[in-house]
Amino acid sequence: MILSCQNICKSFGVEDVLKNVSFGIEEYGKAAIVGVNGAGKSTLLKIIMNEMSADGGSVILAKGKTIGYLAQHQDISGDRTIYEEVLEGKQYVISLEAKIREMEEAMNHFKGRELEEHMEAYHKVLHEFEALDGYAYQSEVSGVLKGLGFAEEEFTKHMDELSGGQKTRVSLAKLLVTKPDIILLDEPTNHLDIGSITWLESFLMNYKGAVVIVAHDRYFLDRIVTKVVEISMHQSMVFQGNYSAYAQKKQQVRDAQLKAYMNQQREIKHQEEVIAKLKSYNREKFVKRAESREKQLEKIEVLERPKEEHTEMNLSLTPEIISGNDVLTVAGLAKSYDGAELFSDIDFEIKRGERVALIGQNGTGKTTILKILNGMVSADAGEFKLGSRVKVGYYDQEHQVLHMDKTVFSEISDAYPKLTETRIRTLLAAFLFTGDDVYKRILDLSGGERGRVSLAKLMLSEANFLILDEPTNHLDITSKEILESALNQYEGTVLFVSHDRYFINKTATRILNLTGKMVINYIGNYDYYLEKKETLEQVYLKEDTGTAAAQSGESTGKTDWKQQKEEQARIRKRENEIKKLEEQIEILEQQIADIDEAFCDPANASNSAKLGELQKKRDELELKLNECYENWERLSEQE
Template identity: 45%
Template sequence: MSNYKKCVLVISHDRYFLDKITNKTLEIENCECKLYNGNYSAYLKQKAVDREIQQRHYEQQQKEIARLEAFIEQQRRWNRERNIIAAESRQKAIERMEKIDAPKNLPEKVRMKFKSGIASGNDVLFAEGLGKEYPGKPLFKDVNFTIRKKERVFILGPNGCGKSTLLKILTGKIESFKGSFRYGYNVTLGYYDQEQEELNPNNTLIDEVWSANEDLSQTEIRNVLAMFLFKGEDVLKPVSTLSGGEKSRISLIKLMLSEANLLILDEPTNHLDINSREVLESSLEDYDGTLLIVSHDRYFIDKLATRIIELGETSCIDYNGNYTEFHEYKSKLNLSTGNESKSVKMTSSKMEHIATKEEKAKRRKLEKQLSETEKEINSTEARIKEIEEQMTQEEIISDHVKLMELHNELNELNSKLEGLYELWDELMSQSNE
């Protein structure tokens, strides 16, 4: 589609796809439309900048209006002819102003926080020789892996290769399979089913959540439902009347309240809008347990994955890293780029050699990023110091316009410096791993 020469209008929640394909983004929010240049990531940055500028201009204008109104009030108290004329002049100046509105409130987002009730052992899940086939249709065979505490593992593979089936085997939904698996010490399991089969369509929302959490009061259940934007009479709706996205949110509520230390999620971003996907990503990123996830959302995988297992009909690839790193790694393994469906067949020694080279390349890249970040921190700090010195000079203090320009630049540089410090901390943490 990126090579298509004509106009394309796309509606999608797939942020990775939008970043690859689009060069303009039309946002519909608060009953208004606004067109941004650039793909999804560029739109997010520009929207944040626009809101910050609008908020700053609004605050500056409100300050000026307050100053003029105070002047008007003072002149009216003195109540001489020249004072009244001055007050009327300032009042007309206020009326002539083109009023700037404060940025409108952003749409309300869901709120969620996943945490484990008890800690598991270091070894969470062992799978040995797992396989599944239906008459005339083999899915996968000889799948072996060990998942350890706090890993975030994603299962990838083409449609129909058995990813969801594997999760159903591991959660006991499918009993007929080859091989074996077992859970480690103190593992408590939470499962998200993309088909929402575990929801009772005859229950109301409040009863559906309450039935799995009978120790909570009605007020506590209502408060949790409100976190997921189910408020007032909405909680009395039957589950059968809900949309796909609303059913997903109910399943996530039940999962969150379970306080499991191993979450097995089958396509959790299906039916969720972009805002809800981003909230889910952040909450899973902060989760203190272990994750095993099937997803087609490449943006979601890139954000969370620490390890990827790709299923194949005869073998699987087990890789430590996120989606982008895995994609690059697999491209190097695939010598025949013209045949994307060709199975990856490499000796373990060659795969280990390539993985070592990848690790060294990542280390060099990290060191370069650290060096560049430190240089940028130094130059930003130097500019901040320079501006602070300028703002103490008499000629600058008396120049209101120049002083405001320096003040705005100083605010922007301080925000930038804060982001650079956070980036430096993150890079240092990675380099010490």
Template identity: 45%
Template sequence: MIVLSCSNISLSFGTNKILENISFNLQESEKVGIVGVNGAGKSTLFKIIAGTLQPDDGEVFVAKSRKIGFLEQNSGLDSSNTIWDEVMSAYSHLIEMESRMKALEESISREKDELRLESLVKEYSDLADNFSRSGGFEYNSRVKGILKGLGFTEDQFDLKISSLSGGQKTRMALAKLLLEQPDILLLDEPTNHLDIDALEWLENFLKNYGNSVLVISHDRYFLDSVTSKTIEIENHGCKVYNGNYTEYVRQKALDREIQQKHYELQQKEIARLEAFIEQQRRWNRERNIIAAESRQKAIDRMQKVEKPKDLPGKIKMKLRAGIESGNDVLSVENLSKEYPGKPLFKDISFKLRKKENVFLLGPNGCGKSTLLKILVGKVEQSSGAYEFGHNVLLAYYDQELNDLDENNTVLEEVWDENDDLTHTEIRNALASFLFTGEDVFKPISVLSGGEKSRVALTKIMLSQANFLILDEPTNHLDINSREVLEDALQKFEGTILAVSHDRYFINKLSTRILEFRGTSLFDYPGNYTSFLEYKANNRVSNTDNAREVKMSASKQEHIASKEERAYQRKLEKRLRETEQAISDAEKRLEEIKAEMLLEEVCTDHVKLMQLNDEKNLLEKKLEELYPLWEKLASEKEAVTSGS
């Protein structure tokens, strides 16, 4: 059953077209992802669906009696309320019923008149049945479960909304909306400000949510986990793809390739017919004119294939280390940090070697960002020491973007730290990050989060650092920009230490994971998938009453050695499989090239097109396999040299 339908939605602000003829349906219980670059109009579409913005044309149909719940990126809350009072307002009807039931209980205990007593008892019975059916006996535990799932602890329930950070307020608004259980849930970037534990909780909640969900997100891992349909907003229009994010990417690439092929073939046929028409007209005899007119009618009757529209502009990024560091990049020994009454981490030790991509994981507030700030000299440790290796040149990305001078223009901000470069070189670098024309003269203070992020990444690209310390580098970036950043980091010849909640990003890049648990740090080789597999096989109790068990140093070393050997075997297997896949693809490509030269194939356009399509798919597959092989070979070399 269709619960929501958008039909030909169009909207412009002045001469700026935002949306044009947007049409799609949402089925009951369906989970749908909305994707598109920043500024494509995704949030605007949600406001139209929610009724807070009117379109120029088109209409939104919502099935009768269906309630829409809308989580905006900046949802308003009552700042005078506590966390508990604010979320409990979602159950104000149950609280009123509960209060009425208590009043009835008192009245019943005092009432002497039998007729009046009978009336009160009936009212109480009806109210109690309704209260029970509406979840009255579970709502307290439901509120606690959702608040805890989104990262709030019971000792925070009495905090005033006014004292919360922006991220905590966003989580509060999400908790309140989930408790209201609307029939159609509109979520605009719900994963912002959530740590990985909260992200996993939200994924499971939404997968089991009985109603319909429309979600805007740049979190590809989240979209893959939750959604079964994807709507892309691009070039003001929309296209619907069946499947999650990964399936959408595959299908879009295939559709564009097929459309481009059909367009080229049709253009070639049109050019052939037009050449024939021109020739016949030059001969200018009656039969030639008739033949030319016949071909012209054939062209006019053709259903023209549109050329695929240009894709939105992407940033361009290439990271190059100016000098090569030594094999030992960073050594951390017994490092501790605590604030009055709040220890973050204690006596943590680890080493980083050249070309490792290490990610720090752990709940919000555990000290990940603080550790990075200690390493770049912005915060002082409580005890312990750290040391950088030979020829280490580092660059730091601050998730809060506080390193940008709000008084500078974009051009000044980048040029100030790269005054050895020419004006043209700086402008070219900024153009790679989509700052062109007058954009470079905008003050930093007026830029959006995404634009500030691109300025910071421009500075990192020009730094020629060989050790990158990155704190949430994908925040504020749309999916296209995240993929460009991932590609640049994969090809980077230096070392990376990063904090991120983007599991897709972590999985693609990490060679090792350091997890904060309590005040300790645990070391896992491999990517995010390997980390999850290890955690699933070695489940550790995280209940409030569980005591943290500290292993002896020798036992930790034994386990780490065992894990490293297992990881090395797995790495070698993946390397062999990748080499075999490359060999098979290259062999099949040679076979296709030979087949395409056969005389019987050259005259068979259908067969030729099929072979050409297969050839293109194999070439695309090899484009993915070659860098994967290089990455795996590099990881194997790093593991072998480190053991």
């Protein structure tokens, strides 16, 4: 055990945050700390780092072990460049390098025994330098910076020039090159694009140390962690496995607890009814029996009903009217800023009922495309056209559609003046704004709270075409799952930008990858995109070698798109056929079981005619069942 937290308690005033939280981290272990927003995850990390004192309990770090921490928000300033700031993380290696040079220069000043001692000390320092991969520290710094999304020409930027998100990435790079025995990361993926997140996944999976992550990125957690520490109702529970395993086991635990509670409640009610009945006879022996049962009932340790955090947003997104089949057509779209071209000649269409994810690295222009479609930014070239009866609802990650000076209640009531106060309060309660929370100013809300207000407004708009820019930012995992469910049941059309791969995988029916200043289309979810990415990028992004080659590439791209559609249709058909066969198999197996039971019925045992009829029917069913098995096996083996 490299890190142990034992019975950690923390309160703020009369409000408990953590109560007897306990868990351990093994050497080289990879663990996640999960829980809803406000559960105390970041507080726990600060207690581990001794940045905040606990009210009770202890944190034990193994002797001689080092620990590093990345908080959610970083405020680095100064004249250092990005490269110099991260290089600071290699200060010990740099000092060893300087010491080696000094010792090499001093060698000529020693003779005999002194030289032997000097050489012995020299080789000891040299061995430590080599063990720390000292000869490669500069390339390591460059590699980590590039992996986290910094181009080499950005290395010379000064810290004072950077945004908050860039500063967080620099801090993360500095922590990674420092290589402590334990890394604590608080929402490390918040300011990373998909490419950088994928790089960080690989880095942490292969990291020769322990890693503890607080994150709402389920795909990220699934890939890295082998243990999950859940903070719920101020207490902790430890689950082995990745996030998906945790979610499954958590549901099983809750189901078992609920079943035990319900069974006990039924037993208590039954005993109370028996006691009341015995007393009603008003005879001494029955009264004594009733009293005996009452004493037994008093000894029962009554189970509490399993509690859950009140976090669910009861979304119901229903379009006011149904749009035409053609929802959006984009042709020849182009945009540049300060002479730098973001994208050019962008073409794509969106049909009714599609849920399309627009993905790409930071800075490629994803949000710009959404703003162009919403009339907030003008395109340099090209056009877009909305279809008939299309009504757009827009969710902006920067929440520019909110008025900072208004309260939560007035933000909704001013936008929808016909709504009653009861209706507004009911709606806001579904988005976790209850009591006096509805009178908080938008300006005073956290990013996650503003996001929930924007989603509430979007729900009321009854739009049939939702355009969403990073809708899961600042949402906890439970809220993301509810939003996923709502979008999957939504009868309209959705275009969204997100770097949350789990969310994309759960909701997208098609992916548009903005790369190389153009859009590549994938008809499927994120897993399908990963499968086809390399093949399609070779087709779309290869260099033009003349008109014939360009036309060939265009033709190949269109053919591949058509093949994708046909392949998706084939897969859906096969899955439907398998599902029907499984249902038929279940029915046939039950019918055969019923006949077998009829064979055992004494009434049929002496009736040879009935037994012959049953056997004939069973043989027919058995034949059909074998055919179903063969068809199911054949379809299941198809790819």
